Amino acid sequence: MTAARLTGSARRNLEMFSVLCGDSLMSKTVLVTTKCDLVSSETLERREAGMKSVCWNTMIVAGAKLLRFHGNSESAQNILEYILRRNTLLDDGGLQIQTELVNERKRVPETMAGSKLRYTLKQFYEMQKETERLEKKLAERGDGELQEQLVATQETMLVLQKQIRDLRIPFSRKLFRLFGFRECSINTCVLV
DSSP states (O other): OOOSSOOHHHHHHHHHHHHHHOGGGGGGOEEEEOOGGGSOHHHHHHHHHHHHHHTSHHHHHTTOEEEEOOSSHHHHHHHHHHHHHHHHHSOOOOOHHHIIIIISOOOGGGSHHHHHHHHHHHHHHHHHHHHHHHHHHHHTTTOHHHHHHHHHHHHHHHHHHHHHHHTSOOHHHHHHHHTTEEEEOSSOEEEO
16 A cells, blocks of 8 residues: 555546445445555554545445455465455345346436436536636637647537536436336336
């Protein structure tokens, strides 16, 4: 564990993993720290405590276990044995995304993962918008390279807008859900 904190895409990936699995499967989740042999035990304890309180807190509270990999085959074998023992003892409730898509008949945009993805895309879009604003300002000064960057940024923004639009839940679907219908077509509606 050489990084002092989890940031950027690694943090988003962990959040998406948590949303895809859901709390019911966190008891089958094992968080493994690596490179434990490269830092002092005090540093390792401090960093783990920080990660537990900030990044991993909800996962650990929901039942995830934290183990350390010490860079040797004995440590790897212990981790694998723990995972195999733990996961054979626990009932498999299914992934959160499976439950939402199959049992609850939700569409991807209606799932927790879809909601998280939409939020992440919106954040990225806002960053692109700010980049566009700055590039426009600089391109007004006549720099040809900046003009090209501006065009590329604008193209990226159009793609993001389409992706965000595709993740929206249609109003009619929201309305049907509001009144307790799980699924509706032209001829039939199924109550939840």
